[in-house]
Amino acid sequence: MGTPHVAPGQKPLDRQLETERVVEQLAHHRPEGESDPDPVHPVPARLLDAAQCPTPHITSMNQYQAMYRQSLDDPNTFWGNMARELLDWHRPFSSVASGTLQDGDVSWFGDGELNASYNCLDRHALAHPDRVAIIHEADEVGQSQRYTYKELLQEVCRLANLLISFGLRKGNTVAIYMPMVPQAVIAMLACARIGCIHSVVFAGFSADSLAERILDANSAVVITSDEGRRGGRIIPTKRIVDDALKRCPAVKRCIVYAHTKNADIPMNPTRDVWWHQVVSRQRPHCPPVPVNAEDPLFLLYTSGSTGKPKGVVHSTGGYLLGAAATVKYVFDVHDGDVFGCTADVGWITGHTYLVYGPLLLGVATVMFEGVPTYPDATRYWKLIEDHKVTQFYTAPTAIRALRRLGDHWVTQCDLSSLRVIGSVGEPINPEAWNWYNQVVGQGRCAVVDTYWQTETGSNVVTPLPGATSTKPGSATHPFFGIEVAILDPHSGDELVGPDVTGVLAIKRPWPSMARTIAGDHSRYLATYMNPYPGYYFSGDGATRDKDGYIWVRGRVDDVINVSGHRLSTSEIESALILYPSVAEAAVVGAHDEVTGQCICAFVTIKPEIKVDDPSALERELVVQVRKIIGPFASPKIVFLVEDLPKTRSGKIIRRILRKLVANESDSLGDLSTVAEPAIVQSLISMVNARM
Numbered sequence: 001m002g003t004p005h006v007a008p009g010q011k012p013l014d015r016q017l018e019t020e021r022v023v024e025q026l027a028h029h030r031p032e033g034e035s036d037p038d039p040v041h042p043v044p045a046r047l048l049d050a051a052q053c054p055t056p057h058i059t060s061m062n063q064y065q066a067m068y069r070q071s072l073d074d075p076n077t078f079w080g081n082m083a084r085e086l087l088d089w090h091r092p093f094s095s096v097a098s099g100t101l102q103d104g105d106v107s108w109f110g111d112g113e114l115n116a117s118y119n120c121l122d123r124h125a126l127a128h129p130d131r132v133a134i135i136h137e138a139d140e141v142g143q144s145q146r147y148t149y150k151e152l153l154q155e156v157c158r159l160a161n162l163l164i165s166f167g168l169r170k171g172n173t174v175a176i177y178m179p180m181v182p183q184a185v186i187a188m189l190a191c192a193r194i195g196c197i198h199s200v201v202f203a204g205f206s207a208d209s210l211a212e213r214i215l216d217a218n219s220a221v222v223i224t225s226d227e228g229r230r231g232g233r234i235i236p237t238k239r240i241v242d243d244a245l246k247r248c249p250a251v252k253r254c255i256v257y258a259h260t261k262n263a264d265i266p267m268n269p270t271r272d273v274w275w276h277q278v279v280s281r282q283r284p285h286c287p288p289v290p291v292n293a294e295d296p297l298f299l300l301y302t303s304g305s306t307g308k309p310k311g312v313v314h315s316t317g318g319y320l321l322g323a324a325a326t327v328k329y330v331f332d333v334h335d336g337d338v339f340g341c342t343a344d345v346g347w348i349t350g351h352t353y354l355v356y357g358p359l360l361l362g363v364a365t366v367m368f369e370g371v372p373t374y375p376d377a378t379r380y381w382k383l384i385e386d387h388k389v390t391q392f393y394t395a396p397t398a399i400r401a402l403r404r405l406g407d408h409w410v411t412q413c414d415l416s417s418l419r420v421i422g423s424v425g426e427p428i429n430p431e432a433w434n435w436y437n438q439v440v441g442q443g444r445c446a447v448v449d450t451y452w453q454t455e456t457g458s459n460v461v462t463p464l465p466g467a468t469s470t471k472p473g474s475a476t477h478p479f480f481g482i483e484v485a486i487l488d489p490h491s492g493d494e495l496v497g498p499d500v501t502g503v504l505a506i507k508r509p510w511p512s513m514a515r516t517i518a519g520d521h522s523r524y525l526a527t528y529m530n531p532y533p534g535y536y537f538s539g540d541g542a543t544r545d546k547d548g549y550i551w552v553r554g555r556v557d558d559v560i561n562v563s564g565h566r567l568s569t570s571e572i573e574s575a576l577i578l579y580p581s582v583a584e585a586a587v588v589g590a591h592d593e594v595t596g597q598c599i600c601a602f603v604t605i606k607p608e609i610k611v612d613d614p615s616a617l618e619r620e621l622v623v624q625v626r627k628i629i630g631p632f633a634s635p636k637i638v639f640l641v642e643d644l645p646k647t648r649s650g651k652i653i654r655r656i657l658r659k660l661v662a663n664e665s666d667s668l669g670d671l672s673t674v675a676e677p678a679i680v681q682s683l684i685s686m687v688n689a690r691m
């Protein structure tokens with residue numbers, strides 16, 4: 001597999017095909033909500049009332065526009081000042097930005113030095129040692145636990161010292177495969193303290209996926225737990241790590257945090273150590289290692305158009321600045337706030353808005369181990385009530401699922417502490433937005449629909465609580481320093497003015513953008529920089545409406561978004577093809593009321609195989625994907641088909657499959673390229689019978 005490598009500046013060879021694909025996808029993502037003539041929501045009066053809320057950092061559209069203008073007109077002054085205000089530097093930087101998108105050599109604060117864990121911990125622990133840093137809400141009700149900044153710093157130092165004793169040094173990579181417990185945060189910050197690069201792998205990934213990521217990143221040590229807990233179920237975390245490590249002989253050490261304290265967990269005596277036995281022996285003091293602003297802080301794997309996941313690399317200085325600036329301005333965080341982000345630490349939202357952003361600003365971050373419906377559907381709302389959460393950040397999938405269960409789960413809880421409620425990960429439909437605003441926010445909170453990506457590091461298109469009038473379903477306006485462009489997918493020309501739809505691109509470098517893909521800078525260039533030279537290509541389609549609001553339409557490439565989890569169709573196809581009787585597989589996304597999109601797989605079986613029980617085989621194929629990638633990648637529906645629609649040269653025409661699962665078989669378009677049109681007819685009846 002693999003992406004064709006393209007030299008800088010050169011257009012991909014199959015640009016024409018790509019363009020057709022983008023145009024088709026854009027036509028497919030129908031604008032939702034705009035038919036409603038301009039349902040504009042002004043900033044809630046309560047937020048601007050000093051008697052009820054702290055004065056927002058930005059209180060008007062004029063103020064936003066003036067700052068936005070300055071961030072584009074004089075980025076060095078704008079970001080230089082902000083970097084000095086929000087971060088502490090061991091060595092001050094003398095230059096701010098350098099490099100270009102076209103050359104893919106962007107650098108920010110290039111000669112500055114700082115340490116991420118110092119910025120997240122020491123400076124707050126010194127000033128306010130007893131301030132709460134982490135509130136952990138366990139899977140079981142009533143078992144919440146708190147860490148102050150001082151306690152968190154000491155735990156981070158202990159683990160950092162252990163990592164040093166294992167021989168880890170600046171620039172080494174450490175894999176973290178943990179449930180949602182504070183030790184996951186401690187592990188990330190301990191790596192950062194000594195200049196190691198963390199590679200957190202979401203603990204829903206299978207052993208195969210974990211092994212692939214450990215090998216790709218060349219991780220020397222793995223940090224995990226005995227087991228995880230989620231919604232009353234036990235997840236065999238260490239067993240999955242053991243399976244993965246069979247393929248990773250270079251991993252010499254595995255640190256195991258005893259979370260459920262299951263005594264039957266097998267330990268490899270030469271490799272595995274129990275966290276509680278070794279960490280407590282370490283001194284609670286470890287000097288932070290200053291690193292260059294451009295040294296990598298972490299890598300995080302994400303799915304792209306091809307099967308192999310990409311290790312997106314984030315810098316230290318620019319990334320931390322993006323995290324701190326957006327937590328301050330997008331979530332309007334003030335001292336004493338309690339930030340409740342429901343994302344898992346294994347995804348970028350967990351990195352930026354559960355760990356780094358809130359801790360950089362010295363507020364409390366809530367870490368929730370469970371699921372929103374266990375033991376019942378009050379869980380999120382009780383959590384907000386119990387911990388007096390001021391900012392709540394979740395995904396449209398959760399909002400839609402909880403909305404279906406009825407308002408009474410929400411209205412029985414006291415949500416008066418909330419000021420800002422955020423949405424991320426997928427387009428939010430206006431119905432879900434309105435429910436979130438009215439029932440959860442009670443019409444008194446700012447709703448921030450934040451658009452961004454693993455690669456952007458922090459929010460790039462988003463409302464600001466005290467300034468932006470919102471439209472349900474629109475991420476509204478660019479954040480400071482983000483120059484958004486909407487491009488014509490055919491010509492690559494910028495579509496200026498209102499009422500335009502095209503591909504979403506960013507026209508200049510910003511501090512928290514990803515710097516490369518681990519071990520494959522040419523793939524970084526080919527994916528983001530070369531498709532439209534001079535622009536960062538997001539992979540999303542977008543509309544700028546008549547009032548200048550941006551509406552993100554969804555992906556225009558082979559990435560599908562299921563419950564805010566980003567998956568590549570070819571990654572799922574590769575998993576299916578590994579099943580012995582499968583000949584070919586084609587995967588497409590279909591609309592789903594709750595999860596946004598769901599996965600539909602079309603599979604042909606090798607001619608020599610006789611299938612006695614097709615339903616059983618379909619179920620086995622779902623298990624196959626769960627096993628190879630992880631449960632969150634399960635196809636919702638598997639069609640065993642005689643054949644797939646192909647061109648005469650044998651290329652699968654996925655466009656037709658996408659139309660079929662979208663219930664648009666009456667508008668399949670030009671079928672003259674299909675080698676055997678009869679196949680399409682049989683697929684239509686099959687899909688119509690089951691969807």
Ligand code: PRX
Binds near residue numbers: 423453539553
């Ligand atoms: O398609 C966009 C969608 O999520 C993709 C990025 O996924 P990932 O890297 O996993 O990061 C998710 C959390 C930042 C984007 O390319 N997306 C994210 N936020 C929004 C969104 N689509 C519409 N509206 C959003 N607010």
